[in-house]
Amino acid sequence: MNEEREVKISKATIQRLPAYLRCLQSFRQQGIRTVTSTMVAEALGLNSIQVRKDLALVSSVSGRPKTGFAIQELIVDVRNFLGYDRASEAILVGAGGLGAALIGYTGFADYGLHIVAAFDSNPSLIGRSYNGVSILSVEEMPAFIQENNILMGIITVPKGAAQSVCDIMTDAGVRAVWNFAPVHLAVPQGVALRNEDMAASLAVLSKDLSRLTQD
Amino acid sequence: MNEEREVKISKATIQRLPAYLRCLQSFRQQGIRTVTSTMVAEALGLNSIQVRKDLALVSSVSGRPKTGFAIQELIVDVRNFLGYDRASEAILVGAGGLGAALIGYTGFADYGLHIVAAFDSNPSLIGRSYNGVSILSVEEMPAFIQENNILMGIITVPKGAAQSVCDIMTDAGVRAVWNFAPVHLAVPQGVALRNEDMAASLAVLSKDLSRLTQD
DNA sequence: TAGATTGTTAATCGATTAACAATC
DNA sequence: TAGATTGTTAATCGATTAACAATC
Numbered sequence: 001m002n003e004e005r006e007v008k009i010s011k012a013t014i015q016r017l018p019a020y021l022r023c024l025q026s027f028r029q030q031g032i033r034t035v036t037s038t039m040v041a042e043a044l045g046l047n048s049i050q051v052r053k054d055l056a057l058v059s060s061v062s063g064r065p066k067t068g069f070a071i072q073e074l075i076v077d078v079r080n081f082l083g084y085d086r087a088s089e090a091i092l093v094g095a096g097g098l099g100a101a102l103i104g105y106t107g108f109a110d111y112g113l114h115i116v117a118a119f120d121s122n123p124s125l126i127g128r129s130y131n132g133v134s135i136l137s138v139e140e141m142p143a144f145i146q147e148n149n150i151l152m153g154i155i156t157v158p159k160g161a162a163q164s165v166c167d168i169m170t171d172a173g174v175r176a177v178w179n180f181a182p183v184h185l186a187v188p189q190g191v192a193l194r195n196e197d198m199a200a201s202l203a204v205l206s207k208d209l210s211r212l213t214q215d
Numbered sequence: 216m217n218e219e220r221e222v223k224i225s226k227a228t229i230q231r232l233p234a235y236l237r238c239l240q241s242f243r244q245q246g247i248r249t250v251t252s253t254m255v256a257e258a259l260g261l262n263s264i265q266v267r268k269d270l271a272l273v274s275s276v277s278g279r280p281k282t283g284f285a286i287q288e289l290i291v292d293v294r295n296f297l298g299y300d301r302a303s304e305a306i307l308v309g310a311g312g313l314g315a316a317l318i319g320y321t322g323f324a325d326y327g328l329h330i331v332a333a334f335d336s337n338p339s340l341i342g343r344s345y346n347g348v349s350i351l352s353v354e355e356m357p358a359f360i361q362e363n364n365i366l367m368g369i370i371t372v373p374k375g376a377a378q379s380v381c382d383i384m385t386d387a388g389v390r391a392v393w394n395f396a397p398v399h400l401a402v403p404q405g406v407a408l409r410n411e412d413m414a415a416s417l418a419v420l421s422k423d424l425s426r427l428t429q430d
Numbered sequence: 431t432a433g434a435t436t437g438t439t440a441a442t443c444g445a446t447t448a449a450c451a452a453t454c
Numbered sequence: 455t456a457g458a459t460t461g462t463t464a465a466t467c468g469a470t471t472a473a474c475a476a477t478c
Contacts, residue, residue: 012445014422018414019399036459044399048459049447056461065453065460082418083425097319101312107397111414151424176424178417182322184234184259192423194416199233199326201409202393203297207229208407209366209391210298227469251435263435264471271437280436280477 013054018111019044020054021078028071036068084112090178091150093165094157095120095128095135098180102156103130115154117144121161138165142172152176159183228269233326234259235269236293243286251283299327305393306365308380309372310335310343310350313395317371318345330369332359336376353380360387367391374398 023043027035037055041048055069056062058081063069079085092099095118102108103118119138120126126137136144144150153169155162155177162181169177176192179185187193238258242250252270256263270284271277273296278284294300307314310333317323318333334353335341341352351359359365368384370377370392377396384392391407394400402408 009422010445011419011422014418015412015415018412018418022398022414038459045401047447050445052460053446053462063460066458067454068459083421088421097316098313101316104312107413108417111417113417151428152420175427176420178420183237186260190427192420192427194420194423196413196416197230197233198322198411199237200230201411202323202326202328203229203233204226205367205391205393205407205409206298206303207224207226208409212390212405212407213366225469253435262471265469267436268438268470278436281434282478283435 009057013057016046016050016054017058017078017082020051021075021082024071024075024078028075033071034067034069035071035074037063039068082111084110087112087114088152089114089116089148089150090152090154091116091141091144091169091174092118092133092154092156093120093138093141093169094155094161094181095122095125095130096156096158099154099156100130102154102180103133106131113152116148116150119144138168142168145169145172145174150174152178154178154180155185156180224272228272231261231265231269232273232293232297235266236290236297239286239290239293243290248286249282249284250286250289252278254283297326299325302327302329303367304329304331304363304365305367305369306331306356306359306384306389307333307348307369307371308335308353308356308384309370309376309396310337310340310345311371311373314369314371315345317369317395318348321346328367331363331365334359353383357383357387360384360389365389367393369393369395370400371395 020040023040024035037052038048041051055074058077059069059074060077061073090113092103092115095103099118103115108115115133118133118135119141120135121138125135128135151174153174155165157165159181162179162183163185166177166185166187170188170191177185177187178194178196180196182197182199184195185193235255238255239250252267253263256266270289273292274284274289275292276288305328307318307330310318314333318330323330330348333348333350334356335350336353340350343350366389368389370380372380374396377394377398378400381392381400381402385403385406392400392402393409393411395411397412397414399410400408
């Protein structure tokens, strides 16, 4: 158990937590009140010891031997750890296909992520709005970031433009960059970066597939 | 070096290869003819020993001490390893925002991935076509998979529908499922699965951000 | 030649899995 | 009580990093 202490929790564990949360919420919806590591592990196809250790890191109370965790309490703890109730504002740059899809995705609100504005350089997109999010000119981006204290930027521009958009963002004060363009971005020290590399995902899936079909 | 031998290459290495390839291609475009592990490592912010080991696994020839690898040859080897020149056909289910964006993304062709048909249950989408890919009724999906020997399915439906779509796909013969819906899917033995879990990515980025801003 | 880079073997690091006493 | 599950400590596993002789 932890008491708001920032014990170091591995990246691997952090990545699993959203899946645990979805699992817990689905159990709760089924009317289940109490949950064990084994139940979660089985639902997700994971090792139960791993789940047990992960949950111990984020739960505010010890699980009870034999019965496990009070599901509602655990949900609160995981959500709290992930910061889903502390809204964070992000901007998105590149309102093309993928950008528009992300703006339109209502699920981000569940994760405490609010896209408050989008930017594009295409005049025919500027002025439109998707899902209540208006598309502004990229030229307005630095001022917007500064005025609204935006800490996170989502990049969905073509690869050629990604690094320069990234530079402008981070210069203006963005401290976390979520990059969907297929390029490796360089960010200054002190800025968090996450590359959503579809090609990397696909490579792993393809290799798994060829192992399955060729052996 | 390897000679079409299926030495076991770790998932971690496979995931890095697409980034190496992009890097190599960018060097080549700059007119560079020969490349060392150090150059790639620096460009991508990785450890050079790691890059050296990774490249050794996929290169068909040994690198030459002092000069490194012939860039063109290495590109061919990496592409070959990743199967980018062996076209693989996939179908996509769920032609909403994200689905439409993926259909419209022309970059997949670079990775040897061709989305040959899309399916949806929404009558107002059926019959349309994006980017030359026509949207058919989900009911036609099993027959399409069987008739065209489709091995890969991309799921971009709302989470409630994902598992049933997945079941139908795999029953019809799909052997690799690329899931973008925010649910954990269960697939039969012998089917490869890759969950594109945006919440997991965001969780890691958010935690990195909060470490940066709160310490 | 001298020195940078290679492939490979060894050491380190971190994450996963196993073992086990405590407990509800 | 008996037995399943907990938290925690130890063992294993795999991936990353270091070390080094070979070589262009």
